[in-house]
Amino acid sequence: MDAHQVLKVMLSWLRAYVSYLAWYFRGRTEQGMGRVGVDDISIYFNSYGVGEPVLMLHGGFAYAETWLGQVLALAGDYRVITPDSRGHGRTSLGERPITYRRLADDFIEFIEKLGLGPVHLVGWSDGGCASIALALQRPDLVRSMVLIGTPYNTDNYTEEAKGLLRDFLDPESLELRFFKSIRWLLAHEPYSWRPFLERMTEMWLELPDFTLEDLNGIEAPTLVVACDRDEFLSLTDDPLQVFKDTAAAIPKGRIGVIRGGTHTVMLEKPHEINGLILRFLEEAG
Numbered sequence: 001m002d003a004h005q006v007l008k009v010m011l012s013w014l015r016a017y018v019s020y021l022a023w024y025f026r027g028r029t030e031q032g033m034g035r036v037g038v039d040d041i042s043i044y045f046n047s048y049g050v051g052e053p054v055l056m057l058h059g060g061f062a063y064a065e066t067w068l069g070q071v072l073a074l075a076g077d078y079r080v081i082t083p084d085s086r087g088h089g090r091t092s093l094g095e096r097p098i099t100y101r102r103l104a105d106d107f108i109e110f111i112e113k114l115g116l117g118p119v120h121l122v123g124w125s126d127g128g129c130a131s132i133a134l135a136l137q138r139p140d141l142v143r144s145m146v147l148i149g150t151p152y153n154t155d156n157y158t159e160e161a162k163g164l165l166r167d168f169l170d171p172e173s174l175e176l177r178f179f180k181s182i183r184w185l186l187a188h189e190p191y192s193w194r195p196f197l198e199r200m201t202e203m204w205l206e207l208p209d210f211t212l213e214d215l216n217g218i219e220a221p222t223l224v225v226a227c228d229r230d231e232f233l234s235l236t237d238d239p240l241q242v243f244k245d246t247a248a249a250i251p252k253g254r255i256g257v258i259r260g261g262t263h264t265v266m267l268e269k270p271h272e273i274n275g276l277i278l279r280f281l282e283e284a285g
Contacts, residue, residue: 038109044090044188045083045110049075052143052285055111055119056082057103057127059149060200061179063089063186066124069270073278078120083110085127087196090188098199100126100208104133108141117141120281121220124148124266129208135218136210142220144284146277147246149230149263152210156242158235165232169201215249222253223280225273227261256280 032047046064048071058066064082074080086106087093096102107130111117120143123131128150135142151157157165168175176197184190226243228234233242240257247253256276258265266273 036110036113038106038113040094040096041086041092041106042188043083043086043106043110045081048080048082049078051078052281053116053119054078054080054281055107055116055121056080057107057121057123057130058082058085058088059125059127060204061088061176061183062124063182067122067266069266070122070274070277073270073274074281077278078281081114081116081119083107084186085130087192087199089183089186092188093192093196093199098203100129100203101133101137103130104137107134108138111141118143120144120146120284122146122148122277123150125150125263126203129210132208132210132215132218135220135222136214139219144281145218145220145222146225146280147222148225148266148273149227149233150224150246151208151233151242152212152215152246152249153208154206156233161232161235165204169197169204171197212245212249215246215253216251218250218253220252221280221284222247222250223276224250224253224255225261225265225276226255226257227263227265228257229260230263230265232263254280 034045034047036043036045044064054074056067056070058064064084067082071080071082084091085103086098111119118141121131121134123129123146125148128147131145131147132150132152135145167173170176180193183193224243224247226240228239234240243255247255258269258272261269
């Protein structure tokens with residue numbers, strides 16, 4: 001992601017935030033925030049609307065507000081819950097390593113303590129990997145699942161993509177400086193950046209490690225959102241191959257294609273992705 005792309009993402013998020021503020025102050029749906037203690041951390045979350053619960057899990061180095069472009073579309077018919085993941089935003093880091101299965105364990109306890117299950121899961125990037133782990137570990141808690149920008153194994157990355165990941169993780173990179181600044185503003189533990197970055201770097205370079213056989217064990221109806229310009233997953237001869245393989249391996253998997261979509265498609269093309277999600281949730285409900 002170059003400087004132009006970073007600026008584009010920032011502007012997309014700002015547009016979503018302005019729209020959200022206008023909606024928020026109209027007060028047309030139930031809204032709230034809270035904390036839940038799970039394992040060795042305290043998870044911060046926002047909640048909007050009423051109805052069947054939709055749990056939305058953000059990507060690496062991001063935060064609950066990443067989903068503002070989707071909250072407006074979903075909260076009229078569903079209860080939308082957007083937590084900050086372990087070590088992200090206002091959720092504490094704890095002492096454990098960060099892995100996708102650990103994140104899944106966190107959210108399993110979160111769902112149980114709030115009495116939410118079964119939920120519709122929507123996961124982006126790292127949140128999608130955590131969703132896969134959650135669906136495998138506790139299928140009884142998952143009504144349906146949407147995967148956005150989600151790999152299932154490090155083999156999904158080309159050497160070029162792996163280089164982009166390493167560039168992103170460089171402490172001096174523009175992208176990481178941007179996310180570090182946001183985390184500093186939001187963080188429950190603003191001085192935990194160094195151990196947080198170390199744990200995230202280890203996870204990103206070694207995981208995910210799911211197999212096609214693992215995906216075959218997912219019971220929930222699953223929508224795989226496929227983008228042909230994903231900076232990390234669309235670098236093969238067929239830019240949709242990773243997404244096709246994922247959807248084909250999941251027994252109740254299907255694919256929804258957004259042409260021109262990048263890894264941050266939910267920010268850049270919110271209307272298109274919201275339409276896909278809403279149609280899928282209606283059919284899966």
